[in-house]
Amino acid sequence: MTRELVWTGFITLDGVVDSPGGAAEGHPGGGWVSRTEFDPESFSLKGEELEETTALMFGRRSYEAFAPVWRDSDDHAAYRDLPKFVVSTTLSDEDLIDGWGDLTILRSTSDVAALKDGDGGAILIHGSADLAHRLAAAGLIDRYNLLVFPVLLGSGKRLFDITEHDSQKLQLRESAAYANGVLKVIYNVVE
Numbered sequence: 001m002t003r004e005l006v007w008t009g010f011i012t013l014d015g016v017v018d019s020p021g022g023a024a025e026g027h028p029g030g031g032w033v034s035r036t037e038f039d040p041e042s043f044s045l046k047g048e049e050l051e052e053t054t055a056l057m058f059g060r061r062s063y064e065a066f067a068p069v070w071r072d073s074d075d076h077a078a079y080r081d082l083p084k085f086v087v088s089t090t091l092s093d094e095d096l097i098d099g100w101g102d103l104t105i106l107r108s109t110s111d112v113a114a115l116k117d118g119d120g121g122a123i124l125i126h127g128s129a130d131l132a133h134r135l136a137a138a139g140l141i142d143r144y145n146l147l148v149f150p151v152l153l154g155s156g157k158r159l160f161d162i163t164e165h166d167s168q169k170l171q172l173r174e175s176a177a178y179a180n181g182v183l184k185v186i187y188n189v190v191e
Contacts, residue, residue: 003115004122005057007132008049008145011159017129018156020149025065032151042178045147045186050078054121057112060088062127071100085123087112087131109138116140133161136168136189143173143188150181 010020010033019030056079058066063086070076083102087109096103106112112135116123124145125132135141144159170187177183 002117003054003120004142005112005116005125005135005140006049006122006143006145007125007128007135007141007159008045009127009159010147010149012149012151012153012156014152014154015158015160016153016156017127017159018153027153027156029153029156032149032153036149036151036182037180039178039180039182042147042180042182042184045145045184049124049145052122053079053082053124055083055085055123057085057087057123057125057128057131059128059131060086060091062131063088063091066126067097067100071097085112085115087128109134109140113138113140129157129159132159136161137165139191141189143186144170146183146185146187148183148185 009017011017012032016027019025019027020033021031022034023030063084070079079101081101083104084100085104085106086096087106089107091105093105096105106115125135125141132141146159169190171190172185173188174186175184
């Protein structure tokens with residue numbers, strides 16, 4: 001039995017995932033999530049994901065941004081005890097923060113494939129657009145859980161690699177539209 005690998009996150013209508021929380025994350029237009037009218041229902045996907053999440057995965061930069069904040073955040077308390085995997089060739093065990101559950105460094109896409117081939121439930125990837133590009137190219141991502149915000153940034157880091165490659169078919173699994181213009185779209189990757 002293989003584990004399902006799911007990329008989850010916020011994305012603009014033009015496909016940008018860069019700096020949803022604020023300009024301090026790097027994009028001058030950052031903070032676009034908080035500039036959309038708050039509607040708790042539009043974030044219900046995040047609660048639904050907790051029911052199936054058995055582990056979290058991050059690239060190095062997303063881990064370094066999220067770990068210090070999420071470890072102590074009441075909003076992310078459900079993540080504290082979940083196993084976490086960080087895909088990095090540069091981090092060492094000494095770079096990992098204490099008090100945020102079991103943390104394992106994976107060094108390669110092959111390590112991710114081996115983890116996915118093991119036993120267990122869904123592994124959710126948060127942020128980590130560069131990692132998502134590599135894993136998608138290797139055929140390892142099974143699903144995309146997207147909250148699409150009614151924002152156009154024009155430039156920035158994109159979830160989907162726009163360089164020339166083979167097409168990838170997606171199958172709509174679930175969708176919903178919310179009063180604030182946010183769309184929930186969940187796509188299975190079709191082999």
